[in-house]
Amino acid sequence: MFVNFFYLLRGYGVPVSITEWMTLIEALSRGMAYSSLSGFYYLARAVLVKSETFYDKYDLAFQHYFNGIESSEELTERVMKWLENALPPLHVSPEERKQFQDWDLEELRKRLEERMKEQDGEHHGGGKWVGTGGRSPFGHSGYHPAGVRIGGESVNKSAVKVAGERKFKGFRTDETIGVRQFEVALRKLRQLTSKDEGPKEELNIDETIQATADKGGLLELIWDRGRKNDVKVALLMDSGGSMMPYMRICSQLFTAINRATHFRDLRFYYFHNCIYENIFLDPSCNPRNSVKTEHLLQQLDTEYKVIIVGDASMAPSELTMVGGAIDWSISNNESGIYWLQRLAAHFDHSIWLNPIPSNFWNRTTGSYTISLIRDIFPMYELTLEGLDMGIKKLKVKR
Amino acid sequence: MQQAQAVFSGTKDYIASEDLQNSVNIAIALGRPLLIKGEPGTGKTMLARSIAEQMEKRFLIWNIKSTTKARDGLYIYDTVQRLYDSQFGDHDVSDISHYIKLGKLGESFVSEEQVVLLIDEVDKADIEFPNDLLWELDIMSFDIPETNETVEATHRPIVIITSNAEKELPDAFLRRCVFHYIPFPDEEMMERIIYAHYPDLHKKLLEEAMKAFYWVRSINGLQKKPSTSELLDWVQALTVGGISTDAIVQELPFLGVLIKKDRDFNAVLQRLHNQGAQRKNPGILRSW
Structure with missing residues (x-):
């Protein structure tokens, strides 16, 4: 039915x-x-x-x-309930109040019913329809001095109205990619250890049989080490001004990676537009809190999986020229592209996540530098799908 | 399979919202597992306990860990013990059934009366884990090939499954469950929950604690937002500590009870230092 x-x-x-x-x-x-x-x-x-x-x-x-x-009787009931919830008159001037004085509850109810019959959809603002934020006597968050609040925080139990509240709007995935979805995607980034560390807690059947047989049938148990996730991750994030529009999605990714407990080691670094001789340890890119990129390359072994997040959009000189860094305080005796190539060559696995949607990569203002960087790092868009593909890439040898 | 329809309505220390009660009763009546999702600390695990308590049924917990296998819930065949025993010959090792131990799910099947079984944090296990349980949860019986036995449920257990959404659960599994999402309680609900636990709580203290709590939750970028269970602990700490109500919002005493991460702790203190919990904007508060 x-x-x-x-x-x-x-x-x-x-x-x-x-x-x-x-x-x-x-x-x-x-x-x-x-x-x-x-x-x-x-x-x-x-x-x-x-x-x-x-x-x-x-x-x-x-x-x-x-x-x-819902039948009209139910409507009447609902309206009566709404009327019980009527807001007390707010601060209104006496003239204003006079205008509405003769509106008793009965009158309001009748008008509301009429209004409901005429009205065919949502209506906000204005002075007539049932809706929000207007001067109509019906609705909520409005300014009608003798009005009726409909919706809002009332405890009316009508199902259609509960549905109308749309309390779960925030959970839609197509509107925002949540931290959680990122986390789920990141779980796929695991690589099990070889069996040379950790406690021995798995019974090795073959070895046990062999050892037992060697001892003439006297049971001898051989235990093996279980396998653990061995993935080490370094996240390098662009925290420059052009990244501002993507701050939300970047911080979601950041939180997700931060929460992921299954990595063996996790490092965060920051840069401004491009990576030069120094790389920063906090998002404000303060030179006092930085390490030499050279040092990073020594410190992190080649097994680290490197995820670079940035829009890859900058003036071509910032990428290709010596001394082209956007900040005067940063000296660069080598071009940005040199350092990017060093990073890409040092680490076995690295990807670049770009918050700019991929179909714009050829058309945005930064398309030139994007194409240069794409030659160095496999680039994916910073979406759930892109992250998924990127993680697949991180798992295989180039 | 008609059973007397007992109706779940929450217990005195567990406040269940109307739609949660509905979902529980639907799951019980349909004999399907109830899958509960929600933010950590919204009382997912407590729910099963309170169902058992109200319906006066035995309560079994099967805690899932990352290494748990579906078969562990049915039965465990202790081969190592059997091998050891065979060395010394002081047990009858030819009878395998001595070495078969039922898991929690198996136990809930053979129980004389209906039980409430909580499968806690199902998403911790391997991604295939829920699928491996489908058949057993569906027909409520399983075979033990080692002894050629079939274990059949005498009474269909009430199965409550909780998930923190760490992994996506397989569709086939979801299709067989009744699903409920516990949203984070609003302030009114929260007040009822706190009063359910501490009925004698001073009203002023509660108000101040709630104000501070929702303020802390409203701070952007916390790695782990404090949840209901932490608020409950905090309220207790405040009561036991004899903190004056004025100090709660101003100083956030015992903040360590609410906030568990170093980074968050510093963030909250810094915010408190900069602006004070008092000067909050209700608009911002609501939009977390």
């Missing part, structure tokens, strides 16, 4: 399968929605939606499908 709802959900991008739909039908036939729309809302959500990232889409679909299903 609700089969259209099934297709609507899928249309909204909630991956509902037949199995789950059948479960819902089974639950419904056992009366588990308690014959109410809000019961159905929770039931269907629990059975059909398997990730909080889809809660918002579910809410939208639910609203779409069930809006207007």
Whole structure:
């Protein structure tokens, strides 16, 4: 009977399968929605939606499908509830107040019902429709002195309204790539150790049989070392001004990498547009808190997996010329590209993540330097997909 | 499989929101595992305990670690013990069943009465782990090839599975679960939760602690935001420490209870130093 709802959900991008739909039908036939729309809302959500990232889409679909299903009696009830929630008059001038004095609750209720019949969608601002931020008597966050608050923080239990609140909007993956998704992607960056360190806690069957046989059948157990993740990571981040628009996504990646506990070692370095003789230990790129890039190359062995994050967009001179660094305080007797090549040559695995979407790489202002750097490092865009591809690259030898 | 429908509604020290109660009851009635996700410290693990408590059922916990294999939950065949015993001949080693020990899932199957089984932090194990359990959770029985036995559930256990979303769970597994996401409690809910744990708490202290807590949570860039369980500990620390209510927001005493990471600790202190927890903007507070 609700089969259209099934297709609507899928249309909204909630991956509902037949199995789950059948479960819902089974639950419904056992009366588990308690014959109410809000019961159905929770039931269907629990059975059909398997990730909080889809809660918002579910809410939208639910609203779409069930809006207007509630009968007018229910509407009256809802309106009465809203009226109970009416805000006390705020600070209004006496003239203003006079204008609304004759509006009793009955009147308001009637008008709201009329308004609901006429209104066909969301409406914000203005002085007539039900909506937010306006001077209409209906809605919330508005300024009507004798108005009715609808929505907001009320505790009205109508399911369509719960859906309308869209509490789970923040969890949508297509809107923001969360730290968590990055973390999940980073988990794939693991490489198990060879068996020469760590506690011995795995039984080696073959050796045990051999040793036992050698002892004429007297049991002799041989234990082996388990295997652990052996990945060491160095993250080099551009913290220059042109990176400002991407700060959010960069800090998400940073947090994700920082939280990943499965690396054997993790180092952070910063640079401004390009890497020169010194590399900085804090994002403000203060020369007093820096180390020689040469030193970094000595300190980190070639097994470190290097992830460079930057927009790779700069004046060509910054990359190719001696003395071209953007900051006067930085002396560079070698060009930026020299240092990038040194890094790329030193480490077995390195990638460059660029927050600029890849289809712009040929067209942005920095396209020239991007193309030069792409010749040195495999470059991926800083998205979940790009990170996934980058991590695959980090796992294989060049 | 019609059972008397007991209804879960939270216990006196576990406050469950209406939709959480709904999800629990749906899962129980359908006989499906309930998968619980949510920020750390929102009471995922506590939920199973409170279900067991309210429905007066035995409570089993299967803690998942990164090395846990699906079969560990069913049974363990202690071959090493059997080999050792065969050396000395003081046990009857021909009877393999002596060396078969049931795991938590196996135990919940053979129990005389229905139990509540918590499979805690399922995402810690290998990525294939949940798939390996599908069949057993579906038909509620498994075979022990070593003894040619079949262990069948006499009463379908109420299975609660928690996940911290460290790994994506396989779709096939998700399809068979009832899912619920516990959002971080809003202030009203939080107040109820705290009162459930400390009914005699001074109102002023609670208010101040909440104010400070939500302020700390609102600080951008914390590696680990304090959660409900940390707030509960903190409130207790404040009470036991006899801290004056004015000092709470001003000085954030016992901050180490709320904040566990060095870097976060310094960040919070610095923010406190710079602006003070008092001068907060409610708009910013809400948008974390």
